[in-house]
Amino acid sequence: MKTAEKILVTSLDLFNRRGESNVSSVDISLELDISPGNLYYHFKGKEVIVEALFALYKDQMDKVLQSTIQKEINIEDFFYFLFLVLEKGYLFQFLYHNQANLSENYPSVAKAFSKHLILQEKCLEKLLEKFMSEGSIKASNVQIKQMVELIGLVFTQSANYYALKGQDVSDETHLYKGLATILFALLPYINLPQGELHQLQEAIATHSLADGLTQA
Amino acid sequence: MKTAEKILVTSLDLFNRRGESNVSSVDISLELDISPGNLYYHFKGKEVIVEALFALYKDQMDKVLQSTIQKEINIEDFFYFLFLVLEKGYLFQFLYHNQANLSENYPSVAKAFSKHLILQEKCLEKLLEKFMSEGSIKASNVQIKQMVELIGLVFTQSANYYALKGQDVSDETHLYKGLATILFALLPYINLPQGELHQLQEAIATHSLADGLTQA
DNA sequence: GTCTATATCGGGATAGAC
DNA sequence: GTCTATCCCGATATAGAC
Numbered sequence: 001m002k003t004a005e006k007i008l009v010t011s012l013d014l015f016n017r018r019g020e021s022n023v024s025s026v027d028i029s030l031e032l033d034i035s036p037g038n039l040y041y042h043f044k045g046k047e048v049i050v051e052a053l054f055a056l057y058k059d060q061m062d063k064v065l066q067s068t069i070q071k072e073i074n075i076e077d078f079f080y081f082l083f084l085v086l087e088k089g090y091l092f093q094f095l096y097h098n099q100a101n102l103s104e105n106y107p108s109v110a111k112a113f114s115k116h117l118i119l120q121e122k123c124l125e126k127l128l129e130k131f132m133s134e135g136s137i138k139a140s141n142v143q144i145k146q147m148v149e150l151i152g153l154v155f156t157q158s159a160n161y162y163a164l165k166g167q168d169v170s171d172e173t174h175l176y177k178g179l180a181t182i183l184f185a186l187l188p189y190i191n192l193p194q195g196e197l198h199q200l201q202e203a204i205a206t207h208s209l210a211d212g213l214t215q216a
Numbered sequence: 217m218k219t220a221e222k223i224l225v226t227s228l229d230l231f232n233r234r235g236e237s238n239v240s241s242v243d244i245s246l247e248l249d250i251s252p253g254n255l256y257y258h259f260k261g262k263e264v265i266v267e268a269l270f271a272l273y274k275d276q277m278d279k280v281l282q283s284t285i286q287k288e289i290n291i292e293d294f295f296y297f298l299f300l301v302l303e304k305g306y307l308f309q310f311l312y313h314n315q316a317n318l319s320e321n322y323p324s325v326a327k328a329f330s331k332h333l334i335l336q337e338k339c340l341e342k343l344l345e346k347f348m349s350e351g352s353i354k355a356s357n358v359q360i361k362q363m364v365e366l367i368g369l370v371f372t373q374s375a376n377y378y379a380l381k382g383q384d385v386s387d388e389t390h391l392y393k394g395l396a397t398i399l400f401a402l403l404p405y406i407n408l409p410q411g412e413l414h415q416l417q418e419a420i421a422t423h424s425l426a427d428g429l430t431q432a
Numbered sequence: 433g434t435c436t437a438t439a440t441c442g443g444g445a446t447a448g449a450c
Numbered sequence: 451g452t453c454t455a456t457c458c459c460g461a462t463a464t465a466g467a468c
Contacts, residue, residue: 003433019316021237024461038434040463098316099380100235114382146400150366153397156380157373164315164372166330181369184362188404219451240443254452256445 004042006032008056011049015094017170020050021101047106054109057092058116064088065123075136075190076200078127082151082182085120086175089155096156097163117152124148139189150185154178179204220258222248224272227265231310233386236266237317263322270325273308274332280304281339291352291406292416294343298367298398301336302391305371312372313379333368340364355405366401370394395420 001009010032014023025046029039043049064084073081089096095113103110128144131137139147158178163169183204190197217225226248230239241262245255259265280300289297305312311329319326344360347353355363374394379385399420406413 019320021317022320025463026461034433035435036462037436037464041433045462099376100314101237101317103379104235104238111382114380117381143400146397149393150397150401152381153369153374153377157377158369160315160376161369161373163319164330165333165368166327177365181362181366184359185366185401241445242443250451251453252444253446253454257451261444 003032003034003038007039007042008049008052012053012092012094015050015053016092016097020046020094020098021105050102050106050109053092054095054112057088057095058112060091061085061088061116061120065120068123068127073127075131075192076196078131079179079183079200079204083175083179085155086178087172090159090172090175093159093169096159099156117156121148121152124151136191137186137189138191143189147186147189151182154182176204219248219250219254223255223258223265224268228269228308228310231266231269232308232313236262236310236314237321266318266322266325269308270311270328273304273311274328276307277301277304277332277336281336284339284343289343291347291408292412294347295395295399295416295420299391299395301371302394303388306375306388306391309375309385312375315372333372337364337368340367352407353402353405354407359405363402363405367398370398392420 007028011023011028014028014031023046025039026036028049029036032039043052064081068081071077095102099110099113102113125144125148128137128139128147129141132139132144137144155178158181159169159174162174162177167174183201187197187201192200223244227239227244230244230247239262241255242252244265245252248255259268280297284297287293311318315326315329318329341360341364344353344355344363345357348355348360353360371394374397375385375390378390378393383390399417403413403417408416
């Protein structure tokens with residue numbers, strides 16, 4: 001692995017674990033056993049590193065979105081898709097964790113982030129509208145918009161919410177809790193045979209045992 | 217107004233507008249036309265200021281919660297109560313805006329905050345359970361817990377979500393959008409005559425015209 | 433490509449005069 | 451209570467040798 005790549009991998013890891021603002025360029029070079037000067041040879045400042053990491057994030061996320069548009073997915077696949085998005089977010093959690101700082105210190109990244117989010121939500125909206133026209137979802141257009149907003153809220157903020165409550169966010173359990181929240185909100189509008197619905201719920205609930213959601 | 221009080225008021229204003237981490241003690245003294253040394257005479261560092269502001273926040277929030285327990289409120293009052301909580305949060309938005317930094321730089325505040333949140337959610341849960349036993353809400357215990365979690369998510373994170381999407385959060389409009397999201401998620405479980413429900417929805421929707429939620 | 437050494441800058445903190 | 455002056459420290463940034 002080239003030094004440049006090693007820097008990105010290590011930075012991502014440190015950012016995710018300690019928060020971007022708590023990691024200085026010296027910390028990164030220390031972790032890699034290289035000198036600060038060397039780090040600067042590859043990346044002229046933390047900003048460039050953050051930008052490079054965001055580009056990676058965007059690439060991977062776009063691939064997930066792309067796959068949804070191409071394959072004709074049904075509403076059960078949909079929840080799996082939601083999980084994939086949550087999971088990608090988890091890999092780059094530092095982007096969500098410190099977004100206030102992020103937008104203040106790296107406005108270019110913040111702009112690209114919000115642009116990407118809006119696109120992502122457009123994509124979600126299209127999907128839900130398709131389900132609506134197919135009859136697997138019963139809702140008005142306004143309700144669809146509400147669903148999109150709620151999903152966006154869970155995607156981008158649920159980790160912060162759990163962290164604020166003092167819960168550990170280092171494992172992936174909370175992803176399932178987020179998924180359960182989305183399922184809870186959408187369920188009343190989903191038009192599926194009871195049996196299949198329960199199957200879906202159980203699949204999600206088995207992963208979020210901790211909170212007694214299993215009885216859902 | 218005493219200097220100490222002026223410092224608190226000005227700090228709150230600056231924190232809310234620029235974010236706590238972007239406001240240095242010198243900024244505060246500059247805004248007040250006093251010297252940094254004088255500021256330190258009253259508050260030995262920003263930490264003490266943040267702690268004092270959180271104490272204020274907690275006091276005011278507790279009063280709102282208290283009022284709910286004492287008066288026997290019905291489910292329509294409930295949404296007004298939710299709005300009051302959202303509004304109090306708005307007055308101290310800096311606590312929510314930069315929570316990652318907050319918990320890293322002021323662990324004592326973070327601990328008190330999470331403790332307060334958990335208490336608040338207990339209070340919410342009790343309220344919802346009361347509505348359930350009265351029949352105005354039809355839901356299982358697990359669904360009640362989900363409602364509480366969703367409300368907590370909106371309370372603490374919706375401003376961050378809108379900010380992340382690049383929207384302006386300086387006015388109070390987004391409070392109504394948050395309220396609309398909660399209403400959207402709870403509505404299927406609420407057991408009220410259609411007429412009264414529509415009244416509720418409209419009352420909320422008239423305040424969030426911007427997003428076409430009026431048609432809800 | 434990588435190192436050491438150093439310059440710069442901003443924020444937090446404090447001593448001592450008034 | 452309030453001010454001025456100063457110190458300390460951590461982080462960014464860069465120059466120049468190897």
